Amino acid sequence: MTAIAPCRICSVEDSFAPLSPILDLGKTPLANRLVVATSPQPDPTFPLSVAFCPKCSLVQITETVPPETLFSDYLYFSSYSTTMLAHAEEGAQRIVHRRSLGPEHLVVELASNDGYMLQFFKRAGVRVLGVEPAKNIARVAQERGIETRAEFFSLDYARTLRDERVAADVVIGNNVLAHVADVHGFVAGIQVLIEERDGEAVLEFPYVREMIDRLEYDTIYHEHLCYFSLHSVQELFRQHGLTITEVQRLAIHGGSLRITARMTKSGRAPAPSVTELLEEERAAGVCEIDYYRRFADAVRQTREAFLSLLGQLRSEGKRIVGYGAAAKACTLLHFCEVGVDTIECIADRNPHKQGLRTPGTRIPVVSVEALVEMKPDVVVVFPWNIKDEILSQLDGLRRSGTRMLIPLPEPILV
Numbered sequence: 233m234t235a236i237a238p239c240r241i242c243s244v245e246d247s248f249a250p251l252s253p254i255l256d257l258g259k260t261p262l263a264n265r266l267v268v269a270t271s272p273q274p275d276p277t278f279p280l281s282v283a284f285c286p287k288c289s290l291v292q293i294t295e296t297v298p299p300e301t302l303f304s305d306y307l308y309f310s311s312y313s314t315t316m317l318a319h320a321e322e323g324a325q326r327i328v329h330r331r332s333l334g335p336e337h338l339v340v341e342l343a344s345n346d347g348y349m350l351q352f353f354k355r356a357g358v359r360v361l362g363v364e365p366a367k368n369i370a371r372v373a374q375e376r377g378i379e380t381r382a383e384f385f386s387l388d389y390a391r392t393l394r395d396e397r398v399a400a401d402v403v404i405g406n407n408v409l410a411h412v413a414d415v416h417g418f419v420a421g422i423q424v425l426i427e428e429r430d431g432e433a434v435l436e437f438p439y440v441r442e443m444i445d446r447l448e449y450d451t452i453y454h455e456h457l458c459y460f461s462l463h464s465v466q467e468l469f470r471q472h473g474l475t476i477t478e479v480q481r482l483a484i485h486g487g488s489l490r491i492t493a494r495m496t497k498s499g500r501a502p503a504p505s506v507t508e509l510l511e512e513e514r515a516a517g518v519c520e521i522d523y524y525r526r527f528a529d530a531v532r533q534t535r536e537a538f539l540s541l542l543g544q545l546r547s548e549g550k551r552i553v554g555y556g557a558a559a560k561a562c563t564l565l566h567f568c569e570v571g572v573d574t575i576e577c578i579a580d581r582n583p584h585k586q587g588l589r590t591p592g593t594r595i596p597v598v599s600v601e602a603l604v605e606m607k608p609d610v611v612v613v614f615p616w617n618i619k620d621e622i623l624s625q626l627d628g629l630r631r632s633g634t635r636m637l638i639p640l641p642e643p644i645l646v
């Protein structure tokens with residue numbers, strides 16, 4: 233564990249301001265590290281606190297758990313969520329169409345997971361290459377016929393690829409930038425890949441304003457190091473000769489930004505979408521600490537509301553279970569100190585998770601079929617970002633009287 237004092241973006245500059253603390257979520261286990269029932273207790277925990285850089289306005293957690301510890305055997309398979317798959321297909325088609333991509337072009341995806349997105353480029357006849365650090369997941373992609381390297385992407389690895397004459401027309405990175413400890417090496421590596429063909433980088437990451445405005449504090453966990461605004465990400469890219477030329481707000485993952493970046497030397501000016509969003513951020517207070525302090529107060533209030541609702545349900549003797557054994561559940565359960573005495577089990581569609589226990593709280597993970605058979609009174613829906621998908625999956629249960637508890641931003645029963 234490395235405690236960082238300076239900002240992840242500004243630390244390379246000569247002068248940097250100290251970080252301002254925002255919210256301390258306490259000591260928390262690694263959110264995606266599900267455990268077998270017999271593994272020794274207690275599960276290791278690490279401090280989880282969020283801070284703000286007054287200079288570049290980057291929101292970030294203050295500790296870095298080594299990536300080898302976090303990502304070597306990751307259980308998240310993108311293809312298990314139909315919402316994510318549909319989003320990936322739309323994104324891929326948009327890029328193929330906009331850049332008229334064909335067999336002479338190459339799309340490189342960083343943290344390409346099981347090939348969930350590259351498959352759509354491949355289907356359109358475009359050459360693809362995935363770079364995926366989790367070996368077990370890279371293997372799944374390879375078995376599906378998506379060329380994938382089981383590597384951490386870095387400046388060094390980008391240079392290795394360049395030496396192999398890999399030059400990208402498009403570099404894609406979905407939900408990876410926020411997870412990277414060495415953001416400078418990562419962005420410099422992107423620049424290396426796109427330079428030769430004057431390519432572009434298209435990256436998606438959760439938007440800090442959505443987290444703040446919608447109290448999505450459960451998106452804070454050790455894998456998620458940075459919480460970007462357009463201001464902070466623009467500063468990072470500027471330092472590596474890249475200009476953000478376009479930006480879009482997306483609904484995916486509870487609210488994300490999709491940015492397109494080009495080589496600054498190619499001379500393309502940012503579209504109005506960029507200047508407009510920068511202005512909007514300034515007006516919203518994104519560059520001021522007070523914006524984040526109000527968030528922290530509201531988070532403490534929503535925790536009290538969640539606990540009071542659970543307490544009431546328990547006093548009525550209700551049988552409560554959960555849905556979605558993802559990272560969000562871990563942060564929420566630990567911050568609210570809710571355990572297996574309240575939530576009997578958590579269902580998850582991913583068969584790799586079933587039979588395991590949630591880290592720290594040791595709540596059993598079961599199949600969705602098992603949850604349905606239990607006929608619980610209440611299901612706490614942790615992945616609120618795909619709650620519509622889950623509500624329709626559990627429609628039969630709902631019609632027979634089971635209520636769904638959506639924990640954030642304000643806990644409600646539906």
Ligand SMILES: [Zn+2]
Binds near residue numbers: 239241242243286288
């Ligand atoms: Zn900074």
